[in-house]
Amino acid sequence: MRSLIDVADDDPKRDGTALDIEPLSIYAPHSQVPDENPSRRTFFKMTFGGAVAGLVTATTMEFVAPPRVFAQSALSPDAALQELMDGNRRFSTGHLSSREHDLEILKQQTVDKQEPFAAVLSCADSRVPVELLFDQTIGHIFVTRIAGNVATSEIIASLEYGAAVLGTKVILVMGHGNCGAVKATIQGKQVPGQISALFPHIQPAVDQAGPNLEAATKANAKIHASLLRQSSTVISGLVKENKLKVVAAYYDLATGVVSLVE
Numbered sequence: 001m002r003s004l005i006d007v008a009d010d011d012p013k014r015d016g017t018a019l020d021i022e023p024l025s026i027y028a029p030h031s032q033v034p035d036e037n038p039s040r041r042t043f044f045k046m047t048f049g050g051a052v053a054g055l056v057t058a059t060t061m062e063f064v065a066p067p068r069v070f071a072q073s074a075l076s077p078d079a080a081l082q083e084l085m086d087g088n089r090r091f092s093t094g095h096l097s098s099r100e101h102d103l104e105i106l107k108q109q110t111v112d113k114q115e116p117f118a119a120v121l122s123c124a125d126s127r128v129p130v131e132l133l134f135d136q137t138i139g140h141i142f143v144t145r146i147a148g149n150v151a152t153s154e155i156i157a158s159l160e161y162g163a164a165v166l167g168t169k170v171i172l173v174m175g176h177g178n179c180g181a182v183k184a185t186i187q188g189k190q191v192p193g194q195i196s197a198l199f200p201h202i203q204p205a206v207d208q209a210g211p212n213l214e215a216a217t218k219a220n221a222k223i224h225a226s227l228l229r230q231s232s233t234v235i236s237g238l239v240k241e242n243k244l245k246v247v248a249a250y251y252d253l254a255t256g257v258v259s260l261v262e
């Protein structure tokens with residue numbers, strides 16, 4: 001699969017060779033690139049060996065200009081979902097590539113504009129660092145987080161903005177292992193302050209799936225994905241036009257693997 005940057009780059013002035021050397025400007029110097037991605041290292045060597053000598057002078061602008069990070073416009077909802085799952089595979093197998101990006105360049109490029117390709121509704125849990133576990137970086141994922149990953153009206157508003165204004169192609173509602181919010185809802189005990197305000201949002205999943213924590217967490221992700229599809233006219237309209245996909249998923253803390261919940 002081509003990288004998002006390659007897919008996004010539709011500038012007709014750039015030929016394939018120039019495109020091939022372009023990612024060099026956003027990755028760390030060769031000596032700093034971790035060793036565990038042999039295919040990328042091979043790519044680097046091939047590119048340097050064959051093309052750079054003749055191109056540095058001829059296409060200096062391309063060589064120096066940082067690549068665009070605006071990536072989502074060329075992706076279908078299925079491709080956007082695949083990009084998330086591919087990123088999680090890199091994360092769960094210890095082959096992260098996002099850390100090779102130059103964050104200074106990415107920050108500069110996204111000051112005025114963002115075009116994230118995906119949105120994720122995740123729990124606030126500290127063990128679920130969304131960008132990291134999908135191997136993504138600045139400007140790629142529109143993330144909303146709330147304990148229990150529940151679609152409150154403010155969360156729906158945020159995800160509508162992501163889809164309708166920013167153009168996200170997929171919304172992934174992600175529960176996770178050992179979720180304290182789901183566990184507390186199952187237990188139904190007295191809790192301090194306003195913590196119990198979360199319970200009514202999660203209770204339908206517990207009613208449906210029973211007291212098993214994993215089953216209730218998966219049911220909760222499905223219910224809130226379904227809620228987004230149905231209660232938001234903005235999201236349901238985009239889904240009907242095949243411009244957006246809403247899916248439920250479950251993150252396993254021990255393995256690092258995100259799996260779709262059907």
Ligand SMILES: [Zn+2]
Binds near residue numbers: 147148149178182
């Ligand atoms: Zn949680």
